[in-house]
Amino acid sequence: MNRDPAIAAQDASADVIIAQLNFLADLEYEDLVQIFAQSAQTITVPPRRTLFEQDAPVDSVYILLEGAVWQERIDTPPGQRPVRRLVRETRTPGTLLGIYDLLFAPAYRTRARTMQSCTLLRIDATALNRLIYRFPQVRQHLAPMKVISRLRTIPMLGRLEPVALGFLADAFGDTLTFAAGQDIYTLNEVEDRIFFIDQGQVRVDLADGPHWLGNGAAFGLLAHSGARTTRAMDHSAHAECNTTVFAIDHTLFVSITGLNPEQRAAEEMQRREQTIDNLVVFQRLSKDQRRRLTGFMSHYYFPANHHLIQQGEEADSLWVLLDGGHAAIHALDGHGNKMLTTITTGVTYFGETALLGQMPQDSSIEAQAGSEWLRLHWTDFRQFVDDEPGNLRRDIEVRTKRQAVVASEQQRQKYAWLQPGELLILLSRRHWIAFLRKGIPAFILFAVLLAIAIFGASIPGYQLWIAIPAGVLAIIALLAFIWGAIDYFNDWVVVTNRRVVHQEKVLFVNEWRKEAPLEQIQDVSFRTTFLGRWLNYGTMIIQTASTSGVISFDYTQHFDQLDNVIKQQRELRQRHSAAQSKLVIHRRLEERLGLNLELPSRVYRGGVKRAEVKPTGWQKRMQRRSANRYRRTEGNTIVWRKHWMVLWPQLWLPFVWLIAVFVITVFLVAGASLVPPNLRFATEVIVIISILVTIAALARVLWVWANWRNDRYEVSDTEIVHVEKLPLALAEQRSVAGLGRIQNVEMSIPTPLHWLFNYGNVRCQTAAEYGDFIFYGVYDPRSVAAEIQLRMERYRRREEEKSARDRARELPDWFEVYNNLDTDEFASLMSGSARRASMRAPGN
Incomplete structure (x- = not known):
């Protein structure tokens, strides 16, 4: 600690420290008093005095109360003269000086000098170390650790030492957000800042055309010099989607890092584009498409080894190892034994099947320290495909033993219930015997038609009385055959990589679909008959x-x-769950060891700028209005109301009464002059009764309508709910079932009337003690069932991750204790060996 006699010092209490570091107010006051006892002083420092020297041991941390402090660093490149760089000029009260040196280095990495008379709070480094030991969570308050962790993964910044990243984090401050379609800067605009993309996509229009940048890329760097203190941009930058960026003054960035950002940014952009151009998987895309695709990729630098893909998991991204980097390929054999690890060098890529769908991976991939990677998430690739004309999925070169799955993925329009990332593995229709059964009416008509034709041929001449019925019968037979064929092809069983789906559909009449997640399937059996054994069919x-x-x-x-196929896909899902658990444990250990990284996985996160596609045709417009009427979103909860057609069974009688009363009233009013005097009293009684009936009928209509408005079905991230509430708050019943209890989901459109108005029932079958949970009469039951299935899938993933986190919670403690015991035992063995050696030595 500096003992300069010109510096006036006065002991400071824990209350003074808490007043400056207000996050300490949430900690135990007695502990803070003990930690900071005789460890803090309020000092007044004259101008141009040194607080600490570069490369001196860290003994104190300072809090600026008043004044200004200059921090600089002197670097001496090999064979060159020393270079003096300004790191930070601090004038803001409350700023911590020397904190990054305390957290990341044994010595000060800069020299701090007062620019004017300053008042500071000086705290012993040992006291802060005790504070961190006692309350580890204070690290997040002493330094912006999340921002520093993110900066460690940005390629241009990742190789800087942590202290420099801390100064950059302070200079960046809060991230800036730009909406989709917003200009970040325009041509010839003066912009003194440079930018790094945290998450999002930016298009820069350079002299050679537009270039697209994704996560981790830098921009705002290619500029021609204007006035001495300004930078006029020679290009424009435009946010393609909702984008968050880090921004810093160009001069300050160069001063802190000593880097040439213009040269580095140009090299990185060229490196990314050339890498994509040379990948076999994208060779069939045009050069412009490959340049556009680069903007959908995240660019990472890994300062330490990092697990990217776990064997058995359904990978969600293509990973590209850039030149100069290394990766380790791990795998277990069929018996769970570890196979020989292989080290590979870039350029190469892994997980390319994720671009077609989420498929289990055959090996684990671990990025080695110091390597750079490009990542293309499958949702970003889908966004790219949607933005480009044509079907680009067919243009990528992916070799997979599941090529049939890839072809089925192209049929997503036909199977609209497929969830994002879900793949159609196998589709099976009934045996041809079932086709013959459905065609029996047509075959009978064709037989009758043949008999008529034979009969007509036996009669000489053209017989009109036979030709006309035969023609009508032929049309009916043909329609019956077509109907039977369509009915046959509308019934199937589909196995996907997530579930089994069974559909029964009669065109224009009804539709029924039942689904079971692979994890919930307990048994698959087969029953057949004597004929079935001969013809190879039966009941599954x-x-x-x-x-x-x-x-x-x-x-x-x-x-x-x-x-x-069902058993294979179920096993793959189980392997995926196990792989996800291993990844969660791995991430948990990284957090414990301080190796966790902030890596935004996706580039696009909403706000895509594109023309709104308006529905065409009166049917689609009606469907859109109906969807808005019967479905609404409340936070993370989706609420459905029953279709208005469910009111008719309860309202037809009141409407009949109202019509009858109306007819009677019109009759009485029109014929009032014709009613004899002796019947006028009876007429008045009839009118009074009609009024009372009308009031009762209207009351019934209002009651039924209010009751219909109060009934609702809900699905949230954790449960499904049915709320039945009587009007006037007379009674309310709320039924709840957790998503984890749902075994399978069934959708039905039971009648032609239901099909015409697009409403039906959704049955959620739960465990035996809960019974079935039924959504009656909901609009568009297909989308309701699909939403429930999607929520169930997300819930299962969260539960798997939670279970893995729970299992991993105590693992770091076990490993730490084991390591300590192992070290102690090793030290004991070594000391025992030394004693025995000394006893055997000559002279003992």
Whole structure:
């Protein structure tokens, strides 16, 4: 600690420190008093005095109360003269000086001098170390650790020492946010800052055309010199989606880092684009498309080893290792034994199947320290595909043993219920015997038509009385055949990488679909008959934990194939869950060891600027209005109301009464002059009764309508809810079922009337003690069932991660104790060996 006699010092109490570091107010006051006892002083320092020297041991941390402090660093490149760089000029009261040196280095990395007379609070480094030891969470308050962690992964900044990253984090301050379509700066605009993309996409229009930048890229650097203190931009920058960036003064950045940002940014952009140009997977894309695709990629630098892909998990991204970097490939064999680790060098790529769908990976990939990577998340790739004309999925070169899955993915328009990332593995229709059964009416008509034709041929001449009925019969037979064929092809069982789906559909009449997640399937069985054994068909039965959770599909063909695919996909889902658990444990250990990194996985996060697609045709416009009427979003909860058609069974009688009363009233009013005097009293009684009936009917209508308005179905991130509430708050019943209890989901559109107005029922089958949970009469039951399935999938993922976190919570403690015990035992063995050696030495 500096003992300069010109510096006036006065002991400071813990209350003074708490007043400056207000986050300490939440900690135990007695502990703080003990920690800071005789460890802090309020000092007054004259101008141009040194607070601490570069490379001196860290003994104190300072809090500026008044004045200004100059921090600089002197670097001496090999064979060159020393370079003096301004790191920070501090005038803000409350600023901590020397805190990054305390956290990240054993010695001060800068020299601090007062620019004018200053008042500071000086705290012993040992006291702050005790504070950090006692309350580890204070690190997040002493320094912007999340920002520093993010800066460590930005390629231009990642190789800087942590103290420099801390100064950069202070200079960056809060991130800036730009909306989709917003100009960040325009051509010839004066812009003194440079920018680093935290998350989002920016288009820069350079002299050679537009370039797209994603997460981790730098921009605002290519500029021609204007006035001595200004920079006029020679290009424009434009946010393509909602984008957050770090911004810093160009001069200050160069002073802190000593880097040439213009040269580094140009090299990084060229490196990314050339890498994408040379990847085999994108060779069939045009050069402009590859340049556009680069903007959908995140660019990372890994300062330490980092796990990217876990064997068995469904990878969500393509990972590209850039030149000069290294990666380790790990794998377990079928018996769970570790295989030989392979080290590979860039340029290479992994997880390319994620661009087609989420498929299990065969190996684990670990980025080695100092390597740089590009990451293309599958949702960003889908955004790129949607923005470009044509079907670019077919233009990427991906070799996979699941190529049939890739082809099925292109049918997403046909199977609209597929969730994002879900792949159609196998589709199975009924045996041809079922096709013949559905075509029996047509075959009978064709037989009758043949008999008529034979009969007509036996009669000489053209017989009109036979030709006309035969023609009508032929049309009916053809329509019956087409109907049977469509009915046959509308019934199927689909196995995806997440669930089994069974659909039964009669065109224009009804539709029924039942779904079971792969994790909930307990047994798959097959029953057949004597004829079925000969013709290879039977009934497949899929049993879940729910008492009514049975999917039965008769006339099943190729049962062995279906059974194998279902079991294989179920096993892959289990492996995926296990792999996700390992990743969570890995991340937990990284957090404990201080190795966790802030890595935004996606570039696009909403706010895509594109023309709104308005529905065309009266049917689509009606559907859109109906969807807004029957469905609304309240935070993370979606609320549905029953379709208005469910009111008719309760309202038809009141409406009949109202119509009858109206007709009677019109009759009485029109014929009032014709009513004899002796019947006028009876007429008045009829009018009074009609009024009372009308009031009762209207009251019934209002009651039913209010009751319909009060009933609602809800699905949130954790549960489904049915609320039944009588008008006037007379009674309310709320039924709740957790998403984790749902075994399978069934959707039905039972009648042609339901099909015409697009409403039906959704049945959520739960465990036996809970029974079934039914959404009656909801609009667009297909989308309701799809939303519930999506929420169930997300809930299961969260529960898997939570379970893994719970299992991992105590692992770091176990490893720490084990390491300590192992070290102590090793030291004991070494000391024992030394004693024995000394005893055997000559002279003992």
